Amino acid sequence: MSAQQTPSPAPVLDVRGLSVGYGGGRGGTTQVTHEISFSVAPGEILALVGESGSGKTTTAQAAINLLPQGGQVLAGSIALDGEDVTDASASRWRSLRGRRVGLVPQDPGGSLDPTKRIGDSIAEAFRIHRAAPRRILADRVVELLERVGLDDPVRRAKQYPHELSGGMKQRVLIAGAIALGPGLLIADEPTSALDVTVQRRIMELLDDLRRESGTGILLVTHDLALAGEAADRVLVLQGGRVQEEGTSEVVLGNPTAEYTRRLLADAPTLATPVHRVARTEADRAPDEAPVLAVSDLTVEFGGGFLTRTPVFRAVDGVSFAIPRGTTHALVGESGSGKTTTARAVAAFQGAASGSVTLLGQDVLALRGPARRALRRQVQLVYQNPFGSLDPRQTILESVLEPLTNFGLEASPGARREHAVAALERVSLPAALHRRRPRELSGGQRQRVAIARAIVLHPELLILDEATSALDVTVQAEILRLLDDLQRERGMTYLVISHDLAVVRQIADTVTVLRRGRTVEQGTTAEIFASPQQDYTRDLIASIPGGVHP
Incomplete structure (x- = not known):
């Protein structure tokens, strides 16, 4: 290495040979992902794409020890900022989530406590990690709600989840995930419930985070057009296996796998010809x-x-x-x-x-x-x-x-x-x-x-x-x-x-x-x-x- 060269920063997330299975009882264990490897560098967006059931969400959940009941890592390793967390304790993970890694889950309706006001849900991360004095919590919550594009953030902070639309609830989840400025953000279909203008604002926000704060983002999405515009690299999964990986320009512009070509052919865009005969x-x-x-x-x-x-x-x-x-x-x-x-x-x-x-x-x-x-x-x-x-x-x-x-x-x-x-x-x-x-x-x-x-x-x-x-x-x-x-x-x-x-x-x-x-x-x-x-x-x-x- 020459004197002018500097070493590449360590990835915020490094997954090697990850295999995940479900079960383990009398019916045995069913393996659902097979030796998946990838890394996310600081300031980079990596998109996991593929059909439902391809292993996208399972891979993301395994990376932060949030597999549902019955799920288990069968093989491989997971590292956050160079720390091997494959077998980390539950208490260690509680200290990592929120501060080192944030999660935007797929289901906004089931991810917010219906008994808590929106502001209290977002403030919870600050309280758990003692990250801000009580006297400024309300101001921080309003700033976050405003940043993710919610109108009248003071009013929204006082409302309950059932008073918000699906898109609004998704934005609340994003505000909570970025509250403590984590180095890694895992976004599982973060815009699937959002209209296109809010989707654009959210993706611009994520882009700002990675540029200004060096946040690495693992984006799980079925929206290939979104992946193409937002991600630096794309990893294509099918049946729990990697089909191809590379820059978004190469993978989505000139795919080598037949599966990726089929995904692209099925994705609707405004450029897709309309064959429907309208009846008015x-x-x-x-x-x-x-x-x-x-x-x-x-x-x-x-x-x-x-x-x-x-x-x-x-x-x-x-x-x-x-x-x-x-x-x-x-x-x-x-x-x-x-x-x-x-x-x-x-x-x-x-x-x-x-x-x-x-x-x-x-x-x-x-x-x-x-x-x-x-x-x-x-x-x-x-x-x-x-x-x-x-x-x-x-x-x-x-x-x-x-x-x-x-x-x-x-x-x-x-x-x-x-x-x-x-x-x-x-x-x-x-x-x-x-x-x-x-x-x-x-x-x-x-x-x-x-x-x-x-x-x-x-x-x-x-x-x-x-x-x-x-x-x-x-x-x-x-x-x-x-x-x-x-x-x-x-x-x-x-x-x-x-x-x-x-x-x-x-x-x-x-x-x-x-x-x-x-x-x-x-x-x-x-x-x-x-x-x-x-x-x-x-x-x-x-x-x-x-x-x-």
């Missing part, structure tokens, strides 16, 4: 009523006499109609009113004014048995698959349950066949049918939720970020499945999504929402080819890997 208002018969008509819908929260809170108008005069057999998308940032509108359509949320007409019925006026009967005709697939499935049931039991509840099919055997067929339609093989939600990946759980919804053959399917947790290959399969179902059965879809590349692929018409109000509305082709409002143009321009107008 003009295509239907003059006397054919829309399946769903929403008129001047207004939804308010707060304002109660006992709470003395001001009225918050979450949805303000929204109107749209969906002809039978078409797909309408509601798009906009987190907090724009998309999910609240969907819940009102499904009769899970009341309204201050306006009307919702589904299949000729006034949804907001339905009560008791009439509302229950309507629920068979409209099904909602939630953004958070883990929270929508009973942890005590196998996935087959979860899909059987709605058939049993509505008394469909003549016999238990017939119901079982129907449920199995629904699971097969969403690419969940028989080997998984006896597993419970905790034994599945996030993407697999979302497929169960979709199977549970379509098993009733509803007239209207509401998809609330239904593909946000899916890797690109399964996402492509689900989108093809939804298109097939629509063509075969004339199904009607209301799609809530922050992924405008997906919206462009599946939607016939679009309503753009901002702060509860309609910004613009029209056919998908019109909105994407010639957006009229700056807000819409900004949404489209924020999509990673796209071709923008």
Whole structure:
């Protein structure tokens, strides 16, 4: 080494030959990852990409000793800042997490204590590590919330998790993870629940952290476009094995593995040609009523006499109609009113004014048995698959349950066949049918939720970020499945999504929402080819890997 050369800094994370397994009881141990090796240098972003079940999250969890019950490191070594922590004690790991390594988990809904205010959850890291005097804790929390892009951070710090949207909760988790300025940040799908503009701000924040503080980042993602834009290097996993590794430019620009080429082919972007033939208002018969008509819908929260809170108008005069057999998308940032509108359509949320007409019925006026009967005709697939499935049931039991509840099919055997067929339609093989939600990946759980919804053959399917947790290959399969179902059965879809590349692929018409109000509305082709409002143009321009107008 010459006098001018300096040694490369030691990696903040160094994983060598890591093999992980589950089980260990009478059934033996099932190995799920096989001799995985990689390192993360200070100031570097390494992306782990691959399908659900490829071992991405398991690898990240093993690296910081957070494997779920039954998981164990079978072989290999793990080092943090040169310290071998493969067999570190539980107390040692408690001192490392938060201060030396931060974690942004995949599931925002299940990762925040519902009994704690947001500010208290973020301040917990400071208290555990005694990292800041009590008198300045409130100011530090507000600074963090502001830094991750939450509006009105003082108000947000006083709220509980159930008062925030999924995207807002994800930003809270990121604020907690970076609170103590750790040298390593493990981000497990950190933007999967975020709209594109917030996604851009979060990735810019992560980029600032690595440049200003030298934070190394292990990014677990199924979003190849995001990995290509954000990461320095990419590690591609399939079935728990490394398929290829290299700079993001080489791996995603000129992949050598057939598996990587297939992932790239399945990833939707604004450059992907649209082969769908849209069916719009003009295509239907003059006397054919829309399946769903929403008129001047207004939804308010707060304002109660006992709470003395001001009225918050979450949805303000929204109107749209969906002809039978078409797909309408509601798009906009987190907090724009998309999910609240969907819940009102499904009769899970009341309204201050306006009307919702589904299949000729006034949804907001339905009560008791009439509302229950309507629920068979409209099904909602939630953004958070883990929270929508009973942890005590196998996935087959979860899909059987709605058939049993509505008394469909003549016999238990017939119901079982129907449920199995629904699971097969969403690419969940028989080997998984006896597993419970905790034994599945996030993407697999979302497929169960979709199977549970379509098993009733509803007239209207509401998809609330239904593909946000899916890797690109399964996402492509689900989108093809939804298109097939629509063509075969004339199904009607209301799609809530922050992924405008997906919206462009599946939607016939679009309503753009901002702060509860309609910004613009029209056919998908019109909105994407010639957006009229700056807000819409900004949404489209924020999509990673796209071709923008």
